[in-house]
Amino acid sequence: MISHVRTIWLTFLHLFTKKVTIEYPEEKVKLHPRWRGRIVLTKDPDGGERCVGCYLCAAACPVDCIALQATEDENGRRYPEFFRINFSRCIFCGFCEEACPTYAIQLIPDFEMGEYNRQNLVFEKEDLLINSEGKYPGYNFYKVAGINAGVKGKGEGEQEEAPVDIHSLLP
Amino acid sequence: MTVMQHIWIVLGVLFVLLNIAAGLIWVERRMLALWQDRLGPNRAGPFGILIVLADTLKLFFKEDWIPPFADKWIFITAPAIVVGTVLLSFVIIPFAPNIVVADLNIGLLFFLAMSSLAVYSIVLGGWASNNKYALLGGMRGASQMIAYEVFMGLSLMGVVMLTGSFKLSDIVAAQKDMWFCIKQPVGLVVFFIAGIAETHRLPFDIPESESELVAGYHSEYSGMKFGMFFIGEYLGITLISAMTTTIFFGGWLGPFLPPWLWFFIKTFAFIMFFILLRASLPRPRYDQLMEYGWKLLLPLVLLNLLITGAIALWIRG
Numbered sequence: 001m002i003s004h005v006r007t008i009w010l011t012f013l014h015l016f017t018k019k020v021t022i023e024y025p026e027e028k029v030k031l032h033p034r035w036r037g038r039i040v041l042t043k044d045p046d047g048g049e050r051c052v053g054c055y056l057c058a059a060a061c062p063v064d065c066i067a068l069q070a071t072e073d074e075n076g077r078r079y080p081e082f083f084r085i086n087f088s089r090c091i092f093c094g095f096c097e098e099a100c101p102t103y104a105i106q107l108i109p110d111f112e113m114g115e116y117n118r119q120n121l122v123f124e125k126e127d128l129l130i131n132s133e134g135k136y137p138g139y140n141f142y143k144v145a146g147i148n149a150g151v152k153g154k155g156e157g158e159q160e161e162a163p164v165d166i167h168s169l170l171p
Numbered sequence: 172m173t174v175m176q177h178i179w180i181v182l183g184v185l186f187v188l189l190n191i192a193a194g195l196i197w198v199e200r201r202m203l204a205l206w207q208d209r210l211g212p213n214r215a216g217p218f219g220i221l222i223v224l225a226d227t228l229k230l231f232f233k234e235d236w237i238p239p240f241a242d243k244w245i246f247i248t249a250p251a252i253v254v255g256t257v258l259l260s261f262v263i264i265p266f267a268p269n270i271v272v273a274d275l276n277i278g279l280l281f282f283l284a285m286s287s288l289a290v291y292s293i294v295l296g297g298w299a300s301n302n303k304y305a306l307l308g309g310m311r312g313a314s315q316m317i318a319y320e321v322f323m324g325l326s327l328m329g330v331v332m333l334t335g336s337f338k339l340s341d342i343v344a345a346q347k348d349m350w351f352c353i354k355q356p357v358g359l360v361v362f363f364i365a366g367i368a369e370t371h372r373l374p375f376d377i378p379e380s381e382s383e384l385v386a387g388y389h390s391e392y393s394g395m396k397f398g399m400f401f402i403g404e405y406l407g408i409t410l411i412s413a414m415t416t417t418i419f420f421g422g423w424l425g426p427f428l429p430p431w432l433w434f435f436i437k438t439f440a441f442i443m444f445f446i447l448l449r450a451s452l453p454r455p456r457y458d459q460l461m462e463y464g465w466k467l468l469l470p471l472v473l474l475n476l477l478i479t480g481a482i483a484l485w486i487r488g
Contacts, residue, residue, distance in 0.1 A: 004452060011451035014206050021210040 031109035033135070036094045038110045039085055041125070042103065042134035046151075049129065050104035050141060053080040057096035057105050065089035066096060075150030077142065083125040088118050102141040106134040181272055188261060192405040197223050199405075199446050206450035227398070235394035242299040249296035250389075250396045253289050253403030257410055260285040264413050265340045267423045267430040278339040279331065282414060283324050286369055290316035292403065293371070293378055297388035308387025311457060312378035315368055318464040322472040323365035329358045329479040330418055343422035352419040357475040359419045361468050366415065368464070370407035372445055374452040377460055412441030 022029055031037070044050050053070025071081040096105050115121050133139065142151035146160065155162035197212065197220050204211025215221035237246055263278035265271040275281050290312055297309020331337060333354060334345040342351075352359050368375040379387030389400045416422060416437040423430030425437075455463065 008447060008451045011206050012447055014208055017208055019205070019210050020208050023210070023213075 031111075033109065035109035036092045036097075036107040038087075038113055039090065039092075039096065039105060039107055039123075039128065040130045040132075040134065041083060041128045042106055042130060042132055042136075044140040044142070045133060045138055046140060047131075048077075048140075048142075048151075049079050050102045050139075051080050051083065052078040052102055052104070052141065054078075054101060056099040056101065060095040060099035062093060062095060063089045063091055073150075076147070077149035077151070080125060083128060085123050085128060086121065087113060087123060088121040103134070103136040103139055104141075108134070177272075180270055184261060184266070184270075184272055185258070188258065188406065188409065189402075191409055192402045193223050193227065194220075195405040195408065195442065196226050196401075198442070199449075202443065202446045203450050206447065230395050230398040233394040235396065238300065238302075238391050240301045241391060242301065245295050245299035246391075247396070249292045249299060250392065250399035250403070251292075252295065253292035254399050254406065256285045256288040256292070257403055257406040260410050261406075261413070263339055264410075264417060265343060265422060266434050268340075270431060271340065274338060274340050276336070276338045279327055279337040279342075279418075283320070283327075286323075286407075286410070287316065287320050289369075289403070289407070292400070293388045296392070296400070297378075300388070300391035302391050304384045304386075305388050305390045308378045308380075308384050308390070311384075312371060312388055315371065315375065315377055315460065315464075318461055319365040319368035322361055322464070322469050323369060325469075325472045325476055326358045326361040326365060327418060328476055329355045332476075332479055332483050339417055339422075342418055343424065346421040346424060350419060350421045350424075355419065355475070355479070357471060358479075359415070361472045361475070362419070363411075363415055364468065366411035367445070367448065368460070370404060370411055370445075372404065372408060373449040374454050375460060376454060377457055380454055382454075408442055408445045409438065412438045412445065415441050 042050055051068075053068060055068065055070070058064070058066040058068060065086040066084070067086075068083040069081040070078055072078050092107065094107050097107050100106075113121070140151065142149050144157055144159070146154065146157070148154045200222065201211040201213075201219065211219065212222040213219040215225055237243055260282050262272045263275050263281050265274060293312035293316075294309045297305040297307075297312065300306070330342060330351050333351070334342045336342065336345075345351075371378050376387075378384075379389060381387070384390070389397055392400060413434075416434060420437050422437075423434045425433035428436075
């Protein structure tokens with residue numbers, strides 16, 4: 001009986017405590033830097049696309065919402081011909097970001113992407129590509145990769161030795 | 172009082188009551204939210220008061236479905252009974268010295284009769300729905316009502332003994348020097364507990380306990396029929412609050428302010444307490460509720476009756 005009265009009194013006191021409600025449109029929720037929201041494609045510091053069209057994101061995607069087609073430019077640099085994410089299917093699990101070997105695909109803290117028309121949730125490459133390096137500034141895949149794709153020559157990378165002359169390896 | 176005046180009073184009481192019942196939708200949701208550290212509906216209109224309009228419109232536009240397996244006519248009548256009987260109970264409540272629809276000399280008995288009749292709506296609604304959850308809810312409602320009706324009446328008999336009248340205006344007048352909440356504290360507590368059970372409000376919402384019985388007796392109801400049960404519940408809260416005010420807290424009596432305002436303030440305080448109870452207390456188990464009623468409250472109220480009677484006799488000599 002006493003505990004009931006105490007419960008009622010303590011509940012009454014909650015009238016004067018601070019409310020936890022965030023009045024959304026006026027007051028925004030604090031989103032942390034690693035919050036998994038809208039998916040973007042980032043660029044390297046030189047302004048080139050990071051995506052190399054390896055299909056790992058599309059393979060990792062549990063709901064199969066990513067579609068792309070890889071192609072090559074005249075220097076042999078791979079890039080996606082088209083890159084399509086269907087956000088009406090996306091579950092924002094972040095597996096694509098984990099799978100990406102070149103830090104190209106990233107999830108950013110933004111969730112305000114409501115649409116009246118479902119078709120508008122299908123984002124093409126021009127919608128996904130942003131003019132930023134995202135969470136990994138200064139990273140350029142082709143600077144550390146062992147191939148020549150017009151960014152640097154073979155063996156000219158920072159932690160890379162010059163190519164071995166295979167003829168000198170003969171016994 | 173002329174006939175015209177009488178009609179005005181009836182219409183006025185009806186208007187105020189229905190508005191209070193509707194307004195309680197907003198009050199309850201706002202207060203519950205505040206007690207749960209939320210803000211509650213605050214978008215539509217000033218402080219969100221237009222949520223009442225939105226809710227009512229929503230209820231009107233919902234599909235008013237009568238299940239094919241239901242007993243159609245009883246199904247339709249059931250929600251009307253609760254609103255009808257509760258509104259009839261308000262007939263005897265004196266809001267201010269001359270504002271009362273009918274100051275019956277058996278007022279208290281009329282109130283008890285009408286509030287017991289309200290259980291028909293639960294039982295018939297639960298029966299006509301032809302649904303096991305609704306039936307269980309209706310059964311629980313009936314047994315709860317029988318159990319709590321007994322000492323609801325008995326808890327008021329102490330007051331009747333001290334006043335010597337069933338007439339509510341006499342009961343209010345008898346509290347001029349001292350409110351009955353001081354003379355009859357046990358009666359007050361028991362009456363209020365029985366009142367909560369009578370309106371089947373939380374924590375005694377056993378007939379509709381949504382975690383066990385879907386929605387209990389009104390599982391099958393939708394649209395405005397469900398709305399009637401809802402309005403009936405809010406009217407019931409208002410009724411029990413108004414009765415508690417009248418019988419134990421001096422009704423319209425109070426200094427400075429006009430009598431009707433005193434009545435309104437006191438009633439509103441009890442309505443708030445009803446909502447606070449909903450926010451704070453968990454629902455007891457069905458058997459606990461019954462045990463509590465028959466084994467604790469009934470002996471308590473009988474004892475109260477005995478002692479009050481003895482003292483009343485002793486004072487009169």
